[in-house]
Amino acid sequence: MVQPNSRGFAAGTREPLLRVDDLHVEFDTPRGTVEAVGGISFEVDPDQTVAVVGESGSGKSVTALAILRLLEGGWISGGQVHWDGQDLVTADATAMRRVRGDDIAMIFQDPMTSLDPLYPIGNQIVEAIRLHRRISRRAARERAIELLEQVGIPDPRARVRSYPHQLSGGQRQRVMIAIALACSPRLLIADEPTTALDVTIEAQVLELIRELQREYHTALLLVTHDMGVVAEMADWVVVFYAGQVVEQGPAARVLGAPRHPYTEALLSAVPTPATDKALPLTVIDGAVPGLADMPPGCRFRARCAHAWQRCTDEPPLFELGEGRQSRCWLREGSEMDGAPVLPAADLSPAAGREVS
């Protein structure tokens, strides 16, 4: 049932580490049920860094949480999450617990509130280790000290006894990274791990993640707002807009020559040293449409500089070769030879069905 992988470098033979396939997530709101994530598909290969970018509210966190089934108040209404020969969407609670923290670890946006305030950090790292490894408390504690040292906490032997409130935001995020790496996961999901930190700390923490990723051979799914971070860290980039993938492809290619007006707009919104400081910052006009009143057709239409009458129909994801995809009618007809026009689900058994 495995279809040939259209990504050039994956050569079609290697199974990806994680395959998110046509994922849908719904929430109950006072205004009725809304679909926050409407059919997302992407893959993460071993050791790879995949960046997920998109404006606030585009469904990045919801997707990240849905992979580990940590959603609150919402539910997965369709699709699969393939991991290690199983579908995490239908896995039972015990199987899910085994995956969480051991195979797939997660770091969150806000380090200030991500640690239990009532326990010393050592205790919380030891807990992460002993949930998955049968080792003594003492050995786990030694390992915790080692991890603290690796994430760059000074004087780790004394610091294991510190409480979260005695650490700075940057240090807490380092502790979260230590917890995430405690069981050497194969995939690390980092949901905007540095947005709550100031700029100098941000660079340090990202560098730390990158170093440890190499050392632990961990793939990284990095949610971020920052195109600069994408350029520096990502192998692959997935661009989200209003709960859908609008473009994805190798990071260098997508950043170098975006194939969707939204990606273009995102990139031009990034100030560079060359940007004339006298001009106002470029922002994308308008706002993401509300989930409850999503217009038919292309979801970016109302804000798009290139919109034309075709855009009132919902565009499928066009295949552009090397696994690149764009959800824009302007790409119709520019698909690569031999690569049929396929929706996002081109890697799934349901290939050929249009995602609507």
Next chain:
Amino acid sequence: MTEYVVRRLLYGVLIVGLVTVFVFLVLRLIPGDVVRLQLANAPGVGEAQIDELTAALGLDQPLHAQLVTFLGDALHGDFGTSFQSQEPVTSLVAERLPITLQLGAMAILIGILAGVPLGLLSAVRHNSWLDQGMRLVSVAGISIPNFWLGLLLVTYLALYFGWSPPLVYQGPGQDLESNLLHMILPALALGASTMASIARMLRSSLLEVLHSNFIRAVRAKGAPETLVIFKHGVRNSVVPVFTLLGLQIGNILGGTVILESIFGIPGMGMLIFEAVQMRDYPVVLGCVVVYGAVFVLINLVVDLLYGVIDPRIRYARR
């Protein structure tokens, strides 16, 4: 820390002192004269005897002089003697206090033992029928006056099960079974509202904690729900429950006054109840001081426990 405790104790003494002065003055506003009440049944008493007794009790002095004398003695641990039985107030109270403490402790224990699991269950299974039921019961528990609940309990148990508590009070040392049977109904009546408040408070506080970021992070580690709820959830939601418990102590102590009288339990509650009726000022004031001290001390212990639960709380000078 020591400094904090000392300062709190000094405040405590001040508060109890002020309350005592207040009660001292209020007592004199209640119509009825202790001397006339005492001599009411003696036939043929003349004004001379009344004056004599009034002077003997020190009641002929001006009010402020009486207050000063009382406070001076009280500071030396002398609360005078009962107008009624002529026994020293301190020994009367010492005799009755353990009984009231036992009743109060039983009530709190019932409140905690029933309230905590109820609150836990309804938070974990929130919006289930169990949760709805618990919320109904707790509204009832909070709004039904405890003496009325006590009366209901006695009446219904007697009516439908032909059971009533022992008539004569026995100390726990004399006959433990009879003692417990005697205490259980008033303790239930007193503990009901504590149980209901604890259940409600724990439910809402645990629900809030379970939606916090660090709980999600604990789940992301692969922790089973039991660990999530008991290690991280409950401990983080317990501080407001403790605050509530400190306040409930006041309710329970107040409740002992009327419930002890209803159930014929010779504790401090009954002592102060009778003393008020007889305008036995020294006894009333002695009881007020002890009730106040118990309340202040228990609340101090509660505040110190916060620090044990939550490392962020430090008893700095405030």
